[in-house]
Amino acid sequence: MTTHTMAVTNCGGTTATLLMCVSAFIISVCKAHAAAPAVYVLGDSLVDVGNNNYLPLSIAKANFPHNGVDFPNRKPTGRFSNGENAADFLAKKIGLPTSPAYLSLVGATPPITGVSFASGGAGILNETGGFLFKQAISLAQQVDYFTVVHDKLVHQLGLSGAQAHLSKSIFLIVFGNNDWFAYFRVGSIVAKQYTPQQYVDRMVSTFKVLLKTLYGLGARKLVVTGVGAIGCCPIQRKENRTGECKVEINYWSAKYNDGLKMMLQGLKSESPGMNYAYFDTYGAMVNLFQNHETYGYTEIKEACCGVGNLNADAPCTPLAIYCPNRKNHVFWDLYHPTESVASLFSDLIYSGSQQFMVPINVEQLLAV
Numbered sequence: 001m002t003t004h005t006m007a008v009t010n011c012g013g014t015t016a017t018l019l020m021c022v023s024a025f026i027i028s029v030c031k032a033h034a035a036a037p038a039v040y041v042l043g044d045s046l047v048d049v050g051n052n053n054y055l056p057l058s059i060a061k062a063n064f065p066h067n068g069v070d071f072p073n074r075k076p077t078g079r080f081s082n083g084e085n086a087a088d089f090l091a092k093k094i095g096l097p098t099s100p101a102y103l104s105l106v107g108a109t110p111p112i113t114g115v116s117f118a119s120g121g122a123g124i125l126n127e128t129g130g131f132l133f134k135q136a137i138s139l140a141q142q143v144d145y146f147t148v149v150h151d152k153l154v155h156q157l158g159l160s161g162a163q164a165h166l167s168k169s170i171f172l173i174v175f176g177n178n179d180w181f182a183y184f185r186v187g188s189i190v191a192k193q194y195t196p197q198q199y200v201d202r203m204v205s206t207f208k209v210l211l212k213t214l215y216g217l218g219a220r221k222l223v224v225t226g227v228g229a230i231g232c233c234p235i236q237r238k239e240n241r242t243g244e245c246k247v248e249i250n251y252w253s254a255k256y257n258d259g260l261k262m263m264l265q266g267l268k269s270e271s272p273g274m275n276y277a278y279f280d281t282y283g284a285m286v287n288l289f290q291n292h293e294t295y296g297y298t299e300i301k302e303a304c305c306g307v308g309n310l311n312a313d314a315p316c317t318p319l320a321i322y323c324p325n326r327k328n329h330v331f332w333d334l335y336h337p338t339e340s341v342a343s344l345f346s347d348l349i350y351s352g353s354q355q356f357m358v359p360i361n362v363e364q365l366l367a368v
């Protein structure tokens, strides 16, 4: 891992450095002059690159076929996708390798180009992952893990070096979807304890406390995604006799997004030097459903990989069937977008207009 550190921090330097640029991705990092020193990823299955492979109790797993069917040798990696996900695409646009799963590092020095704490099934609220999939790394626990990485950075670079590094790094934070799946699932305990509005407030206030912790540790450039129109995922649609979207979960997801946007504005105003780019995932999904033909998608309801009604009666496993053309499907499995949609949304996040990126996009956030 030290060779990575040197190669990346001394790009274009001495012969020794060049000799260290042995592997293809390091060479590409050296050439590309990355727009940020690192990407730290906190999130759920939309950006998990393999942390859940290391969780013994979790039933949210994707390290088996047909996941990864569009990778070389059809390699399943733990990504909930036929190929890459939004974390991969965003890192590439910034000019960095994908941040590896924190749990895959097993004590090794984390690469200086970032780490991913994202975990399938994880929520903003501690209890969400357990309710849905028995085990996940909650946002609070991901922040705890980041604290460990932060301390290692301080050890490596000194306090001011670590602060300089973190202040230019991108923090990609993808959360909230699972909290709503947990609230609206059959037999939900939280729905008995809290009204939806109380739940919105709880999610937003918990999120704010944890973002403040990240700020306290030196994070200054946040990319935060809202909750999608998750009532339109195959698993939700199949519960509506008409095959249309579930109305209530969409309604409260959008309400939560309003609260999140206000919270981010407030957080920025009380946090000198902090900037953020918010992605309106909900709006982008609705726009995609309405104009799917223009984007080249012919199937917006049915999952590509799965079993039964809308291929949403079971997750994508080796026993499931999968569609021959992944490029014309919006959904890969009962919850997750195809690689193609992840790529489309990553383009919006990186350089899209204020239609879906407020107040700025990632390209602008990098330049702040």
Ligand SMILES: *[C@@H]1O[C@H](CO)[C@@H](O)[C@H](O)[C@H]1NC(C)=O
Pocket (backbone or CB within 6 Å): 126, 140, 141, 144
């Ligand atoms: C959530 O879990 C974290 C540990 O990851 C703990 O520190 C925190 O107190 C918990 N929050 C609540 C509200 O239980």
Ligand SMILES: *[C@@H]1O[C@H](CO)[C@@H](O)[C@H](O)[C@H]1NC(C)=O
Pocket (backbone or CB within 6 Å): 240, 241, 242, 244, 245, 246, 247, 248
């Ligand atoms: C099912 O879809 C229809 C049409 O969009 C909608 O009016 C209805 O409320 C939906 N049902 C549920 C349970 O969300």
